[in-house]
Amino acid sequence: MNKYNIKELAEKLERCRNVNLDDVKLEEVDEITDIKIDRRKPSEERILDFIMKAKNPYIFKVNGKLVRIRFSDTDKNC
Numbered sequence: 001m002n003k004y005n006i007k008e009l010a011e012k013l014e015r016c017r018n019v020n021l022d023d024v025k026l027e028e029v030d031e032i033t034d035i036k037i038d039r040r041k042p043s044e045e046r047i048l049d050f051i052m053k054a055k056n057p058y059i060f061k062v063n064g065k066l067v068r069i070r071f072s073d074t075d076k077n078c
Helices: 006-017 043-053
Strands: 059-062 065-068
Antiparallel strands (some): 059 065
């Protein structure tokens, strides 16, 4: 896993987390099916690969529809 710059990936996540959807152009967003991840790798490496390969790991397209994912800052489960 030495090929990952964890500090750089953490900074990317921080930048991407708060992007305003009004500033997002649909044609500039990754289609999720175009991001290829090697399923033979351990899950931790697959996550790091996704963060590295995605333009914005929080915003992508699924069948041409814009999708944004967010995570709560609590330990509460539903």
